[in-house]
Structures are given as structure tokens and as C-alpha cells.
Amino acid sequence: MNKQPLGVLARTLAATAALTAFGLAGSAHAQQGQPLDFAKLEMKTTKLADNLYVVEAAPGVGNVVFLNGPDGILMVDSMFPQLHDKLVAAIRATGATGPIRYIINTHLHGDHTAGNGLFAKDGTVVIAQDNVRQRMLAKKPDGTPAFPPANVPMVTYATTMTLHFDGEDIEISHPPAAHTDGDSIVYFKKANVMQVGDLPASLRFNNIGVDDGGSVDGMIADGKLVMKMANAQTKIVPGHLGPVVGFKEITIQDTMFQTVRDRIAKMIKEGKTLDQAIAAEPTKDFNEGRLSGNITPARWVTLIYTDLSRRMKK
Amino acid sequence: MTSARTPALLALLAGAALGLGVLAAHAQPKPAVTAAQPVDQVNPQPHPPFVANQLAPDLWEVPGAGSNVTILVTDEGLVLVDSKYEYHYDDLMKIIREKVSTKPVKYVIDTHYHADHSGGNTRFLPAGATVISSIRGHDNIVGKVQPGAPPNLLPANVAFTGEMRLYVGGKEVRLQSYGPGHTGTDVSVLFPHDRVICVGDLVHIGDLEKGGQYPLIDYNGGGGINGWIQRLNTISSSEAYDKVVPGHGTVGTKADVIAYRDLLERLRDHVSAYLRDGTKTEADLRNHLVKDEHWPDPGLSIVRSNHGLYMDLKP
Ligand SMILES: [Zn+2]
Ligand SMILES: [Zn+2]
Ligand SMILES: [Zn+2]
Numbered sequence: 001m002n003k004q005p006l007g008v009l010a011r012t013l014a015a016t017a018a019l020t021a022f023g024l025a026g027s028a029h030a031q032q033g034q035p036l037d038f039a040k041l042e043m044k045t046t047k048l049a050d051n052l053y054v055v056e057a058a059p060g061v062g063n064v065v066f067l068n069g070p071d072g073i074l075m076v077d078s079m080f081p082q083l084h085d086k087l088v089a090a091i092r093a094t095g096a097t098g099p100i101r102y103i104i105n106t107h108l109h110g111d112h113t114a115g116n117g118l119f120a121k122d123g124t125v126v127i128a129q130d131n132v133r134q135r136m137l138a139k140k141p142d143g144t145p146a147f148p149p150a151n152v153p154m155v156t157y158a159t160t161m162t163l164h165f166d167g168e169d170i171e172i173s174h175p176p177a178a179h180t181d182g183d184s185i186v187y188f189k190k191a192n193v194m195q196v197g198d199l200p201a202s203l204r205f206n207n208i209g210v211d212d213g214g215s216v217d218g219m220i221a222d223g224k225l226v227m228k229m230a231n232a233q234t235k236i237v238p239g240h241l242g243p244v245v246g247f248k249e250i251t252i253q254d255t256m257f258q259t260v261r262d263r264i265a266k267m268i269k270e271g272k273t274l275d276q277a278i279a280a281e282p283t284k285d286f287n288e289g290r291l292s293g294n295i296t297p298a299r300w301v302t303l304i305y306t307d308l309s310r311r312m313k314k
Numbered sequence: 315m316t317s318a319r320t321p322a323l324l325a326l327l328a329g330a331a332l333g334l335g336v337l338a339a340h341a342q343p344k345p346a347v348t349a350a351q352p353v354d355q356v357n358p359q360p361h362p363p364f365v366a367n368q369l370a371p372d373l374w375e376v377p378g379a380g381s382n383v384t385i386l387v388t389d390e391g392l393v394l395v396d397s398k399y400e401y402h403y404d405d406l407m408k409i410i411r412e413k414v415s416t417k418p419v420k421y422v423i424d425t426h427y428h429a430d431h432s433g434g435n436t437r438f439l440p441a442g443a444t445v446i447s448s449i450r451g452h453d454n455i456v457g458k459v460q461p462g463a464p465p466n467l468l469p470a471n472v473a474f475t476g477e478m479r480l481y482v483g484g485k486e487v488r489l490q491s492y493g494p495g496h497t498g499t500d501v502s503v504l505f506p507h508d509r510v511i512c513v514g515d516l517v518h519i520g521d522l523e524k525g526g527q528y529p530l531i532d533y534n535g536g537g538g539i540n541g542w543i544q545r546l547n548t549i550s551s552s553e554a555y556d557k558v559v560p561g562h563g564t565v566g567t568k569a570d571v572i573a574y575r576d577l578l579e580r581l582r583d584h585v586s587a588y589l590r591d592g593t594k595t596e597a598d599l600r601n602h603l604v605k606d607e608h609w610p611d612p613g614l615s616i617v618r619s620n621h622g623l624y625m626d627l628k629p
Contacts, residue, residue: 071471125444127472130479155444158477162449165471 036060038082043090046243048235049191051166054243055090057083059204060294062112063242065195066091067188069166072098076186076195077106077239078115078126087115100124102163104172105153106197106239107180108132108212117150127161128153129174131182135212173229175199178222179206181213185229193235196226200253201238201245203289205300210307216261217311223254240294256286264304268312274305355429356464358401366413369557369565370508372485374414376406381431381561384512385410386505388483391420395503395512396561397434400464406434419443421480423489424470425514425561426499427451427535429463436468445470446478448491450536451499459535492516495545496529498536504554511554515561516545519570528607528615529578533622539582540626546575581607582627589628596624 036058044056048065055064057079064087065076073096079087091100103120105113105128113136116126133156136147163170171187179198186195198206200223208214227247230236235244263282272280283290283297295303353359361379368374369384376383380398383406392415398406424432424447432455435445447455447470454460455469480487488504496515503512518529531537550571558566588594588602600620603609609616 130477133479133481152481154481155472156479156481157474159475160449161472161474161478162452163472164452164469 068096072101077112126153129182178218180209198239202241205295364409390483396431399433427454449473494538494541519566531619
């Protein structure tokens with residue numbers, strides 16, 4: 001449940017406005033707003049279970065879940081290299097002293113993976129779905145790597161993995177392509193905590209990785225899938241705007257995704273242009289409580305329009 | 315017993331939690347072979363000194379007691395496939411340090427859950443290695459499915475179903491997990507740049523003209539003869555390797571994979587035909603396997619496989 005009052009959230013979003021930082025990783029996502037002012041960001045740590053925490057930095061920075069215990073520390077996602085020291089300090093501040101053994105990336109985007117390299121340099125093993133590695137290593141048109149090679153995961157899986165660490169059973173599964181085609185859902189089974197990355201969860205206009213194998217229909221399907229995999233008591237950690245949500249938020253997001261998707265599909269069928277679709281404000285009745293942040297309503301409509309029109313052409 | 319068969323037998327006697335029996339010729343019965351007895355999986359057993367054989371510039375194997383161990387050397391550390399019994403750990407590390415590399419062991423992969431292959435988990439995990447198995451391999455160790463396995467045997471800390479890949483020091487390692495086979499936990503490990511595949515106990519490379527090796531089909535651990543045949547069809551259809559490292563015995567080629575598949579097919583068809591009229595009991599099958607297939611009795615292969623084979627193949 002996001003306990004931040006909306007007014008405060010609005011101010012936070014406006015102030016930090018997010019995310020050229022995506023661009024650090026060189027991924028193709030056009031992002032609006034100011035660059036993140038890393039020097040000013042503070043880590044906020046929330047305890048989720050005995051040895052399990054979530055660290056938040058800003059709406060534009062991927063949330064990091066970490067598990068601590070006798071085997072050391074396991075993290076989900078890694079923020080940005082500029083936040084490395086603050087993130088490590090936040091982890092240590094909980095009394096966790098062991099080595100950071102594993103990072104699991106929920107997907108390839110830089111706000112979740114750009115921090116990998118500095119941890120990997122110290123021996124951390126970085127795990128992700130196969131497509132994360134393939135896409136991160138793909139060359140940009142100018143021949144340079146899409147992502148810094150140091151950030152690329154060195155252990156990959158295709159469909160399912162489990163980690164047994166610090167007495168916890170961690171199930172990593174690859175759902176059908178949604179936010180990207182390399183998404184992982186990370187389920188801490190004993191603690192009943194599920195990190196879902198950028199699948200529909202918190203109340204926002206989620207980025208959709210339309211050039212990374214993602215799709216709006218995939219997002220809708222995986223939002224429903226999360227509710228099948230989890231139960232009503234599961235603490236669901238979203239990639240952004242946490243620390244924790246539940247079925248209520250996912251259901252609200254599901255309704256929005258479905259409704260806006262259908263509106264835009266109808267406009268495409270009617271031959272409306274992208275500009276006309278944006279002008280029609282198909283998200284209007286959903287804007288409240290989903291302040292623009294990284295993805296404005298216009299940007300979100302663009303993503304869905306782009307995705308659907310590509311698919312409808314086929 | 316010809317001298318050519320001796321190494322396999324030695325491997326068998328030394329490592330035989332497996333219970334692979336060396337088979338008297340099917341066509342020309344020989345005197346009953348002494349059945350392999352379970353090895354003590356907990357207390358150290360004497361074994362001939364370990365040696366390290368080089369398979370490629372960056373790839374080695376340490377055969378002998380326990381299981382074969384394959385070692386990939388990279389700048390970032392070592393990848394081991396299988397790790398013998400826990401009590402072999404010191405001798406194994408000694409030969410690796412002397413002959414192979416002084417780099418840290420970064421990953422250990424269990425080809426399946428049997429303690430002659432996974433025993434080293436118990437030492438490599440606390441030493442900081444990532445130990446990888448199939449998910450069922452992990453679960454079978456937790457569930458203490460293998461009789462006589464060390465009670466302190468540690469399961470892998472990373473497990474998977476399907477495919478997995480490691481990228482270490484610029485080299486790629488491809489792991490594939492399978493359904494029912496030798497066990498329900500089998501994993502193959504391919505080193506694409508060296509064109510070498512490790513197949514654990516899915517393949518036994520023996521003297522097939524003289525009858526080959528009797529399989530242990532670990533039905534309790536999720537194994538099954540039809541699945542096993544399918545696994546070997548899959549592996550033999552791959553063009554990605556030239557050398558095959560089995561769980562025990564000598565390194566071979568795809569021809570050995572095919573030969574072992576043929577042996578399993580023949581065995582399955584023989585047992586199915588024998589059971590077809592529906593009048594045979596489990597004890598009948600056991601007697602028949604001893605008499606007609608020359609399975610050593612009592613031996614681990616017959617003790618562990620007979621019931622499952624009967625239930626699996628009876629009409
Ligand atoms: Zn994100
Ligand atoms: Zn075995
Ligand atoms: Zn074996």
C-alpha cells in the first residue's frame with residue numbers, strides 16, 4: 001500500500017522529475033523530465049519480513065529488495081552506479097554485514113540494472129532471464145553496445161529458477177513477454193513477498209518496453225498472472241512507487257490498462273492518428289492519482305498506440 | 315573379464331552408488347559377475363590416486379572414484395561439473411591445484427542428485443561457490459530420496475528447470491535439465507567452444523559389443539526408461555559436441571550416446587515383451603533379468619530398477 005499522500009507524491013515527482021537516467025544505459029526509451037539529481041536522493045528502507053527489506057530512492061529509480069542472512073545478501077535490481085554507495089550504506093544500516101552474493105534483475109532497463117557493474121566487480125553474481133543478456137549485448141546502430149558490458153548478467157535462465165539462500169526459497173519465473181520479453185517475477189516464498197519489476201502493480205502509467213519485446217496485451221495478461229501466482233496476503237513490491245501494493249492496486253491498474261487499450265484500439269481502427277489519439281485524452285478518467293512522473297499520459301498513449309498499431313498491421 | 319573391461323569395472327567398484335553392473339555378454343552367457351555392492355557414501359574409502367586428463371586447452375577431467383569431474387578453467391575462476399563424494403574433496407582439490415589451476419571454484423554443477431556426483435556440494439557451498447542443479451535435484455536431496463546418501467549432503471543453492479547459461483571469463487556454459495531419465499534430476503552441460511558435453515549418468519560408456527552396462531533406472535528419484543531413451547534421442551540429435559564425458563568411465567563420442575540409447579531400447583522392448591501376457595509378477599521379472607539379461611543380483615541396478623521397470627512396463 002502506498003502510504004504517501006498524493007500531494008507529497010506529486011511534489012516528489014515534480015521535484016525529482018526523473019529519468020534521463022534511463023539514458024545512462026543507452027536504452028531507446030525517450031524519457032521526459034530532468035535528470036535525477038543523485039546527490040540529493042535519500043534511501044528509504046522498509047522492512048518486509050525478518051530478513052527482507054525494500055530500499056526506495058526515487059520514483060524514477062527501480063526499487064531494490066534485499067535478503068540478508070548467514071549466506072550473505074541477495075538483491076533484486078541494482079539502481080544506478082551513482083547510488084551504489086548510498087544503496088550499500090542503506091543495506092549495511094540494517095545490520096547486514098555479509099557479502100552481496102547475488103543480484104537478480106527483473107528486466108534490462110537501466111533504472112534496474114545500471115548498478116550491476118560495481119557490484120559484479122566485487123564478485124556479485126548477476127542473474128536474469130536469457131533475453132535480458134541478449135538485448136543488453138545487442139549493438140546500437142552505431143556499433144556500440146546498447147549497455148555497458150560490465151552490467152550484463154552472467155547467469156541466465158530460460159523459464160524457471162529457484163535460489164535457496166539464507167533459509168529462504170526464492171522462485172524466479174519468466175512470465176510471457178509484458179514489460180519486456182525478459183521479465184522476471186521474483187517470489188520470496190517463505191516471506192510471501194513478490195517483486196514484480198515493472199509489471200502492472202503500483203498506480204502509475206507504466207513504461208511499456210515496446211522496442212524490447214513488451215506489449216500492452218502482455219502487460220494486461222501478466223497483471224492477471226501476478227494475482228494468480230500471489231495470494232491476497234502477498235506483499236507485492238512494484239518496480240517503482242512502493243514500497244508495497246496488493247491485489248487492490250493491481251486490479252485498479254488492470255481496469256485502466258484494459259479500458260485505455262480498448263479506447264486506443266478503437267481509435268486506430270477508426271483511422272485516427274497518434275496526435276488525434278493523444279488529443280482525445282483516453283486516460284483522462286484515470287489521471288487522478290497517477291501523476292505524470294516518468295511517463296506522462298501522452299507518452300503512455302504513444303506507447304500503447306505504437307504497440308497496437310504495429311500489431312494490428314500484421 | 316578382459317583387461318579392456320577392467321577400467322570400467324574399477325570405476326564401478328570404486329564409484330558404484332550407481333550400481334552399474336558390468337554385464338556378461340548377452341549372446342554368450344558368462345559366469346555371474348559379482349554384483350556391485352553399495353559403496354559407503356559417508357566414510358572415506360581408499361581409492362587409487364586421482365589423475366587429471368586434459369580434454370581441451372581450458373578443459374580437464376578428473377575421473378576415477380566417485381564420479382568423473384570436468385573442470386573448465388577461466389580467468390574468473392573454475393566451473394566444475396560434478397564433485398565426487400564429499401570425502402574426496404581434499405584429494406580432488408589437491409589434484410586440481412597441482413595439475414589444473416589455482417583459480418577459485420566459482421560454479422559447481424550437479425549432473426544429478428546422487429551423492430557420488432553431488433557429494434562435494436557439502437564443501438563447495440560453504441567455500442563460497444554457487445552450486446547449481448535441477449530443481450528436482452535440489453528437492454530430492456532435501457527429501458533424502460537416495461538410500462545411504464550422507465545425511466549432511468547439501469542441496470544446490472541455485473536450481474533451474476529447462477535451460478540455463480553461465481558466462482564466465484568470456485566463456486559460455488550451457489545447462490539443460492531433463493524429465494525422467496537415469497533420475498528425474500538429470501542435467502547435461504555443454505561447453506560449446508570446446509565441443510564437449512557432460513551427460514552424467516545418462517550415458518555409460520562401456521564395452522557394448524560384450525553387452526554393455528546395465529542401467530540403474532532410479533524410479534524413486536523420478537527416473538524412467540522411456541524418458542531416458544527420449545533424453546538420449548535429444549542429446550544424440552545435437553551437432554554441438556564431439557566429445558562426451560559420462561558420469562563414470564572413459565570419454566566417448568556421439569556413437570556411445572547412440573549405442574547406449576540402443577541398449578536401453580532393446581532392454582525396454584525385451585522387458586515389455588516378457589511382461590506382455592500380463593501373468594508375470596515382479597519377482598518373475600527379476601528372475602528373468604538375472605537369467606536372461608544376466609543382471610547381477612543383488613546389485614544396485616536390479617535392486618533399484620526392477621520394481622519401477624515392472625510398474626512402468628507391465629500391461
Ligand atoms: Zn523501471
Ligand atoms: Zn547416478
Ligand atoms: Zn554416477
